[in-house]
Amino acid sequence: VVCTPSTKVTTFTSSGTFQKKNCTSTIPEVMVVAGGGGGGVDCAGGGGGAGGYRTGTCVSIPNAAVTVTVGGGGAGEQVPSSNSGRPGTPGCQGSNSLICGVMTSTGGGGGGSGSNGSPGGSGGGSSHALSPSAGSGNTPPTSPSQGNNGATKASPVAGFDHGGGGGGAGAAAPSAGVGGAGASNDITGSCLAYAGGGGGAARSVGNPAPAGGSSVGGAGGVTTGCGINGAGAGGNATVNRGGGGGGAAGATCSYKNEPGGNGSSGIVVIKETTPKCASGRWTLNEHFDQVK
Numbered sequence: 001v002v003c004t005p006s007t008k009v010t011t012f013t014s015s016g017t018f019q020k021k022n023c024t025s026t027i028p029e030v031m032v033v034a035g036g037g038g039g040g041v042d043c044a045g046g047g048g049g050a051g052g053y054r055t056g057t058c059v060s061i062p063n064a065a066v067t068v069t070v071g072g073g074g075a076g077e078q079v080p081s082s083n084s085g086r087p088g089t090p091g092c093q094g095s096n097s098l099i100c101g102v103m104t105s106t107g108g109g110g111g112g113s114g115s116n117g118s119p120g121g122s123g124g125g126s127s128h129a130l131s132p133s134a135g136s137g138n139t140p141p142t143s144p145s146q147g148n149n150g151a152t153k154a155s156p157v158a159g160f161d162h163g164g165g166g167g168g169a170g171a172a173a174p175s176a177g178v179g180g181a182g183a184s185n186d187i188t189g190s191c192l193a194y195a196g197g198g199g200g201a202a203r204s205v206g207n208p209a210p211a212g213g214s215s216v217g218g219a220g221g222v223t224t225g226c227g228i229n230g231a232g233a234g235g236n237a238t239v240n241r242g243g244g245g246g247g248a249a250g251a252t253c254s255y256k257n258e259p260g261g262n263g264s265s266g267i268v269v270i271k272e273t274t275p276k277c278a279s280g281r282w283t284l285n286e287h288f289d290q291v292k
Contacts, residue, residue, distance in 0.1 A: 216238045
């Protein structure tokens with residue numbers, strides 16, 4: 001008897017149902033990434049936390065059809081109707097992704113808007129206002145960890161305020177508003193980064209935007225001047241990578257603002273291996289079935 005395993009990768013960018021090919025199939029690897037949190041709004045809003053990032057090997061999945069849910073990204077915090085002031089609530093949390101009964105990743109926390117960053121798969125960064133705290137990552141806790149903490153507001157860089165970056169799957173957010181690094185994975189056949197934190201905003205004319213983690217999280221907004229046209233919106237995260245949205249920056253001479261960036265939806269990937277066996281004597285049709 002000659003056995004030649006066949007490998008199939010099923011990628012979910014929206015919710016659906018997974019059915020193993022047959023009862024002999026095994027699941028050597030899965031990846032579940034939740035939606036990232038939305039960015040905050042302030043003079044320097046916090047970046048959204050990345051969606052929870054979890055992987056598993058030799059995973060047991062029932063032979064029956066299994067529901068797969070792909071979490072959406074959290075919306076960035078919106079500007080108050082007066083187009084000025086601090087909303088006081090963080091960006092929206094991302095939604096969970098899951099393989100039902102098998103593995104769940106938690107949505108990323110929202111970035112602070114004159115407030116604390118929210119907890120989540122990875123935590124949202126705080127805004128620069130007052131003395132808020134950053135959101136905790138890996139909430140609820142998983143082992144291995146599904147994410148990292150956001151950062152508190154950065155000390156003024158070149159005399160200007162920076163919101164804290166959102167945490168990423170690969171690292172907590174560093175200083176100066178940059179989003180936490182994501183994690184790389186090649187389960188789809190291409191090595192890609194997932195679950196990077198959103199950049200915190202920079203109220204600093206002429207300075208570069210604080211980057212989102214691993215170019216997956218949205219970049220923080222940057223102030224460009226005075227008045228309503230001087231505010232900088234947060235950048236949106238890369239779709240289906242579970243990145244956090246960037247925080248928004250207010251204008252220099254007022255509280256005029258733009259919205260925070262949106263977190264991005266997550267993704268679920270399942271790799272399946274099925275043995276193909278035949279006797280040592282094959283017909284031409286059997287040979288064709290094995291190699292096609």
